Each structure stands twice: as structure tokens, then as C-alpha cells.
Amino acid sequence: MSEIVVTRVPHKRSIPFGQEAAGALSIIALGAIGYFLYPDDLAFLTRLIGIAFLVLSLDLVTGYCGVATLGHAAQFGVGAYAAGIACVRGIADPVALLAVGVFAGTIMGLISGALITRFRGLPQLVLSIAVGQLVAALANKLSWLTGGSDGLSGITPGKVFGIFNFDMYSRTAFLFSLGVLVIVFVLLQRFVRSPFGLMCRGIKDDDLRARMIGVSIYPRLVLMYGVAGAVAGVGGALTAISTGVVGLDSVSFERSAEVLVMLVLGGAGHLWGALAGTIIFMIFEHIVAAANPFHWMTLVGLLLILIVIFAPRGLIEPVLALFARLKRKGSAA
Amino acid sequence: MSDLLEARAVSRSFGGLQVTCDVNFKLAAGDRVALIGPNGAGKTTLVNLITGDIAPSEGQFFMGGDEITDISIPDRVRRGLVRTFQTTRLFANLTVADNVALAIMQRKRITRRFFSSATELPEVRAEWSEILSHLGLDRLAYRKVIELAYGQQRLIELAIGLALRPKVLLLDEPAAGVPHDEAPKILEAINRLPADIAVLMIEHDMDLVFKFARRVLVLAAGRLIFEGSPDDVTADHEVRRAYLGSYADARRAT
Ligand SMILES: Nc1ncnc2c1ncn2[C@@H]1O[C@H](COP(=O)(O)OP(=O)(O)OP(=O)(O)O)[C@@H](O)[C@H]1O
Ligand SMILES: [Mg+2]
Numbered sequence: 001m002s003e004i005v006v007t008r009v010p011h012k013r014s015i016p017f018g019q020e021a022a023g024a025l026s027i028i029a030l031g032a033i034g035y036f037l038y039p040d041d042l043a044f045l046t047r048l049i050g051i052a053f054l055v056l057s058l059d060l061v062t063g064y065c066g067v068a069t070l071g072h073a074a075q076f077g078v079g080a081y082a083a084g085i086a087c088v089r090g091i092a093d094p095v096a097l098l099a100v101g102v103f104a105g106t107i108m109g110l111i112s113g114a115l116i117t118r119f120r121g122l123p124q125l126v127l128s129i130a131v132g133q134l135v136a137a138l139a140n141k142l143s144w145l146t147g148g149s150d151g152l153s154g155i156t157p158g159k160v161f162g163i164f165n166f167d168m169y170s171r172t173a174f175l176f177s178l179g180v181l182v183i184v185f186v187l188l189q190r191f192v193r194s195p196f197g198l199m200c201r202g203i204k205d206d207d208l209r210a211r212m213i214g215v216s217i218y219p220r221l222v223l224m225y226g227v228a229g230a231v232a233g234v235g236g237a238l239t240a241i242s243t244g245v246v247g248l249d250s251v252s253f254e255r256s257a258e259v260l261v262m263l264v265l266g267g268a269g270h271l272w273g274a275l276a277g278t279i280i281f282m283i284f285e286h287i288v289a290a291a292n293p294f295h296w297m298t299l300v301g302l303l304l305i306l307i308v309i310f311a312p313r314g315l316i317e318p319v320l321a322l323f324a325r326l327k328r329k330g331s332a333a
Numbered sequence: 334m335s336d337l338l339e340a341r342a343v344s345r346s347f348g349g350l351q352v353t354c355d356v357n358f359k360l361a362a363g364d365r366v367a368l369i370g371p372n373g374a375g376k377t378t379l380v381n382l383i384t385g386d387i388a389p390s391e392g393q394f395f396m397g398g399d400e401i402t403d404i405s406i407p408d409r410v411r412r413g414l415v416r417t418f419q420t421t422r423l424f425a426n427l428t429v430a431d432n433v434a435l436a437i438m439q440r441k442r443i444t445r446r447f448f449s450s451a452t453e454l455p456e457v458r459a460e461w462s463e464i465l466s467h468l469g470l471d472r473l474a475y476r477k478v479i480e481l482a483y484g485q486q487r488l489i490e491l492a493i494g495l496a497l498r499p500k501v502l503l504l505d506e507p508a509a510g511v512p513h514d515e516a517p518k519i520l521e522a523i524n525r526l527p528a529d530i531a532v533l534m535i536e537h538d539m540d541l542v543f544k545f546a547r548r549v550l551v552l553a554a555g556r557l558i559f560e561g562s563p564d565d566v567t568a569d570h571e572v573r574r575a576y577l578g579s580y581a582d583a584r585r586a587t
Contacts, residue, residue, distance in 0.1 A: 195435075195444040195454075198427070202435050205424040212384065212422070213436045213497060214410035215444070 019193075020186045023271075027185055030279075031178040035171075042170040044286055046242045049177040052278040053235025055259045056188060056271060060228040062260070063268035064192060065221055066204035067117060068125040070256050071132025074112060075229045077139060077251030079105035079236025084152045084246040085145060092158035094176065094241050101237020102230045108135075109229015110222060117221035129253070136251045151247035155240055166242070173242035184234060188271055191227070200224055201269075261300075265307055267314020276316050336361050336395070337531045338383070338414070338501045343392030345382055352378045353389070354555040360501060360531035365523075367546035367563070368535045375555040376535045377419050380503050384416045385409050396501070413500030417490040417507055419535070423478045430474040432489055433461040436496035464492050467525070468518050484511045491522060502526070504534040508541055520544055 034045045054076040061067040082104030083097040091097060116128050139146045146152055159165050164172045191197050200220065203210045207217055240246045249255060258281075266277020284303065288296040311318055338360040345353040352375045360366060368376055381387045383394060385406040393402045396412050424432050437457050438444045465471045468488045478486060487510045494502055504523075508516045523532060523545065536542050542549065542563060549566045551559035559572045566572055 191447055195438045195446045197447075198431060199435055199439070199444045201427060202424040202431075205426050206422050208386070208406075209418075209422040209424060210435075211406040212410060212416060212418075213493065214407045214439045216405070216407045 020189050023189050024182050024186050027182050035174065042174040046170050046174045046177050047239065048278060048282045049181050050235045050239035051259065051282060052181065052275055053184065053238070054232050055262045055274040055278045057228040057232035058259050058263050059268060059271065059274040060231065061225055062263060063270065064197065064204060065200045065224050067221065069116060069128035070125060070253070070260060071128040072232065072259060073251050073255035074132045074135040075105050075108050075232035076236040077135060078108040079233030080240040080246045080250045081139060081146055081152065083237035084155045084240040087155045087157055088152065094157045094160050097157055097241055098180065098234060098237045101233040105229040105233015105236060106226050110226040113222040113225020117218060117225065132253060132256050136248065139248055139251050149248060151245050153245045155244045157241045170242065177238050177242060180234060180238060184231060185271065192271065261304065264314060265304065267316030270316045273314045273316035277314065280315065337397060339395040340383065341393045341395065343382060343389045345378065345387065345389050352555050353382060356557050358550060358557060360533060362529045362531060364531040364548065365546055366533045366548045366550060367542040368533055368550045368552060369542060370552035374552045376552055377505055379552065380416055380505055383503060384414060410497065415494050415497045415499035415501065416503040417494045417505055419505040421486045421490050423486060423489055425479040426477060428475050428477055429465065429470055429489055430461055432478060433464055433492050433496045436493045437461060440497050461496065464495055467522055468492055469515060484515060487511045488515065491519060495522060500530050502530060502532045504532065506535050506537065508536065508538055
């Protein structure tokens with residue numbers, strides 16, 4: 001046999017932890033803009049961050065695994081209720097409440113995942129709606145625990161790290177939420193590039209091919225759902241802590257549908273897509289709803305139609321394509 | 334020593350159509366077998382049956398003496414049963430390197446790591462970069478599969494199969510759609526495989542069959558109608574009638 005010349009593929013040039021650093025710095029920069037330029041809107045921006053966790057969570061199952069779901073608010077709501085109830089019953093430390101939210105969200109995620117990822121396509125979608133509605137119905141019926149339709153109120157968490165009080169301008173709540181977002185986002189950036197995360201994207205592309213390389217799909221999807229539940233639980237707990245109330249809206253179908261819209265808007269399958277979608281949708285809603293409370297949904301609908309036509313894979317795609325082009329130009333020069 | 338793979342009286346029908354009829358064969362260590370037959374003979378269906386993609390109506394499969402008829406697809410792969418697809422099935426939105434890396438990582442049982450960067454793991458990298466350069470795909474490593482030409486995608490099918498280090502490798506028309514000057518790479522890759530694994534290749538190109546196979550199985554209308562050496566195949570009357578026809582005559586003429 002003739003000698004084989006093996007040409008090595010050059011390494012992809014990348015700075016270690018470069019992406020993570022860029023992610024953290026970008027979020028901090030965005031946060032700083034909000035904090036210093038819009039000090040009166042911090043309560044709104046804190047709510048936005050809470051929802052961002054839910055959209056990121058949805059991105060993990062929908063964008064990265066291809067699971068169709070319209071019941072994802074369940075994860076968020078269960079986290080919110082768990083943290084809220086724990087607080088009302090005596091746990092005051094915000095970090096501990098966060099842990100409660102994460103734990104509850106994870107359990108809810110694993111249960112939902114175990115049910116929903118058994119199926120594919122339309123049955124899966126319908127089942128996700130059913131799970132979401134079941135949780136919403138429970139939140140309503142168990143009013144001795146959840147406050148039912150009045151909502152759960154009287155959530156008064158203690159100081160963050162025993163130092164920072166939650167103030168009426170939401171400064172502490174905002175900075176606390178932002179800090180948690182930075183940590184979770186950086187962890188997720190590594191997570192989606194890990195062997196596990198990559199395999200999930202593979203499963204999304206072609207699950208028969210994945211099985212034909214020896215992957216058992218179901219346990220992986222359930223596990224991913226657990227991770228997504230944890231992330232949504234963070235958002236739920238943060239929202240409960242920062243607003244002091246948890247209402248039925250946090251587990252509602254509308255919430256599930258809205259976050260799906262945000263994800264599609266920003267670009268499913270990219271963490272930045274999830275963030276961008278949340279920011280754009282919520283700020284748009286905030287401004288338009290204030291200007292014209294009756295027709296804001298019409299405008300949102302219009303915006304969506306435009307985006308589906310001009311950027312069907314989300315707003316982040318053209319931005320990423322631009323970055324890639326600049327990078328190629330940079331390395332060619 | 335027991336056979337690596339055995340099919341025992343396997344049948345399968347779709348509706349009223351009998352696509353696989355009472356098929357029996359064995360693959361032993363070191364086998365290089367070609368499975369040939371006319372279009373629609375049921376060759377791909379047979380591979381689908383072996384890998385568990387579809388279940389047989391009757392009959393059993395064994396690997397190394399253990400029955401595998403009822404175990405799942407991934408479990409069969411973990412036992413070393415690997416296939417490539419006739420119509421490519423790849424992770425279309427991932428890069429070529431990621432496609433192969435996933436197969437390597439799955440084989441090495443490291444896809445449950447959560448926080449290390451997947452494709453650039455040194456032990457994984459070394460392996461996919463070698464496989465890709467053997468197949469002439471190294472320059473495409475960081476391109477998305479979906480952006481590539483069909484012939485290149487076909488080679489990735491093979492790359493994934495090789496990355497899984499199979500004991501039994503089933504290749505469904507690996508050369509179909511591959512440009513002519515690239516095709517020899519397929520045979521080279523197969524020749525580099527460990528001698529003690531069994532390879533079954535479905536192939537229409539008889540030149541390739543003659544270069545590759547030491548044994549030929551002929552399938553027609555779901556039945557194995559012939560088994561023998563490549564030279565006997567062209568001589569066999571029934572095979573010529575069912576399939577080879579012009580090819581055998583042409584060969585004789587030269
Ligand atoms: N899932 C299915 N449902 C119904 N009929 C099927 C199915 N799969 C295969 N068939 C039929 O079985 C027959 C054999 O198909 P198969 O793909 O196995 O042939 P083949 O020998 O691989 O042909 P080719 O050389 O064209 O690849 C065809 O008539 C096909 O239509
Ligand atoms: Mg076929």
C-alpha cells in the first residue's frame with residue numbers, strides 16, 4: 001500500500017473562554033445601559049430578565065433539541081410558586097429562595113420532559129399544552145397554598161448576602177437578577193458547546209442518525225428538560241423575589257405562547273437569539289402598550305409578520321452572518 | 334468461533350408486498366461481502382431489518398451467538414453493528430467535524446460531559462482529523478454539512494461509519510453520487526479497516542464489487558438467489574437473467 005499523507009486540520013483559532021468573557025461583558029454592558037440611563041424602569045427591566053431565563057430555557061428544548069412546546073411557562077411558574085411559598089413560610093435568604101426555585105423547576109422539567117419527549121410532532125405539542133394547563137389548573141385549585149386567582153402575595157425576602165436590602169426602586173433586584181443572568185448565561189454558553197449540548201443539536205437535526213451512532217435519545221431529552229427546568233426555575237424564583245407576588249399569569253398559556261414568539265423572533269438555537277428576542281419583544285411591548293394600550297398586540301403582530309418574512313430564522317441570524325463575514329475578511333487579510 | 338452476524342429465516346412484508354422472503358446468511362470475521370440485486374430487490378430493506386430500523390415479520394438476527402432481534406437500535410450500535418445510509422442522513426446543521434466528532438464521542442462514552450468544548454477535545458480531534466483527511470474532507474472540516482455537495486455528503490456517511498469502529502459494517506451504496514475521482518478513497522478507507530471485522534456492501538458498480546468482495550450475495554425480489562465468489566456470479570445463469578445481463582456479457586466479450 002502506498003504511504004498515506006495525513007494532513008492535519010488546523011485548529012480553530014479561539015481564545016480560551018473568549019466567548020464566555022464576551023457574553024458576560026456584553027450582558028454587563030447592556031445592564032449598565034439600563035441601570036444608568038433608565039433608572040425609573042428598573043422594575044420593568046428586572047421583569048425582563050426574569051422572562052429572559054424562561055426564553056433561554058425554552059431555547060434549550062426547542063432551539064437545541066427541536067421539541068415543540070406551548071406549555072413551557074409551567075417550569076417558570078412552578079419555580080416562582082416554590083420560591084414564593086418558601087418565602088411566605090419563613091425562608092428569607094434570596095439565594096436560598098433561588099435554590100428552591102431551581103430545585104422545583106428541575107423537578108418540573110424532568111416530569112414534563114419525561115411525558116412530552118415520549119412523543120413527536122403534533123402529539124408532542126398537544127401534550128405540552130396539556131401539561132401546561134394541568135399546572136395552571138393546579139395553581140388555581142390549590143388556593144390554600146398558592147393564593148389561587150388572588151395570587152400569592154406577602155413575599156418579602158431578606159437582604160442579598162445579608163447586606164443589600166430590596167429597595168423600592170428595584171436597584172437591588174435588578175443588579176441581583178443581572179448578576180444571576182451573567183452566571184447562568186456563561187454556564188449555558190459552555191453547556192451548549194459541550195459534548196452533551198452538541199449531541200442534542202444532532203438529535204434535533206436527525207434523530208434516526210443519532211440512534212444509528214448509538215445514542216439513546218429519550219434519556220437525553222429528559223435530562224435536557226431538567227436543565228431547562230432549572231433555568232426557568234431561576235427566572236421564576238427571581239421574579240417572585242423581585243416583585244413580591246406570584247400570579248396565575250406566570251403559569252398561563254399566554255405566557256408560554258409569548259415566550260415562544262420571543263424565541264422565534266430572536267432566533268431559536270442561539271442563546272443570543274433568546275436574549276435578543278426577549279429584549280426586543282418586551283421593550284416593544286412596554287413602549288407600544290404605554291402609547292396605545294388597545295392596539296399594541298396588532299403592532300406586535302405586524303412586527304412578527306415582517307420578521308418572519310425578512311428574517312425567518314430570527315433576528316440573530318443576519319447578525320451572526322455579518323459577524324462571520326467580518327471574521328473571514330479579518331483572517332483573509 | 335461464532336459468526337459476527339447471522340440472519341435466520343428473515344421475512345418482512347409491507348401490506349401485501351413481500352419485500353424480504355426467508356433470508357438466511359452469515360457474516361464471519363474478515364468477511365468482505367457484496368450484496369447486489371436489481372432496484373427494488375429489498376437490499377436497503379434488509380439493512381433496515383438488520384439494524385433494527387424496521388422489525389421483521391418473521392425470523393431472527395444474531396450477533397456473536399446472541400439474539401438481537403428485539404433490542405433497540407442504539408444497543409445494536411453499541412455491539413458494533415454500524416450502517417451507512419443510501420440516502421444520506423447526517424446532522425445537516427452541524428459542521429463536518431462535529432458530525433464525525435459526535436460519533437467518536439458517543440463511541441468513547443463522553444457525550445455526557447457537560448462543560449468541555451466538544452469538537453476540540455484533543456483525543457477526539459486527533460481522530461476526526463485523521464478520518465477526514467483520509468477521505469479528502471479535511472479542508473471542509475469546519476463547513477456545515479448542508480452547504481456541501483451531495484458527493485461530499487456521501488463521504489461523510491462513510492466517515493461517521495468509520496468513526497464508530499464497527500465490528501460489522503453495512504454500507505448501502507457508499508459510492509453512489511460520489512464523483513469518479515473521489516470514489517477510490519472509499520475502497521482505500523475500507524482496506525484500512527481492521528482485517529477481523531465484517532463488511533457488507535450494497536453496490537451496483539460491478540467494478541467496485543470485484544475489487545472489494547470475496548463473496549457475493551444476490552438478492553432478487555426479496556430472496557437470496559445466489560451466494561458465491563465474484564467470478565461464479567457472472568457465470569451463474571439465474572443471476573444473469575435476474576440482474577447482471579448485459580454486464581456479464583460485456584465482461585465476457587472483453
Ligand atoms: N417502509 C416501506 N413501506 C412500504 N414499502 C416499502 C418500504 N420500504 C421499502 N418498501 C418497498 O420495498 C421494496 C424494496 O425496497 P428497497 O429500498 O429495499 O430496495 P433496494 O434493493 O434497496 O433498491 P435500490 O437498489 O433502488 O436501492 C420497494 O418496492 C419499496 O417500495
Ligand atoms: Mg437501496
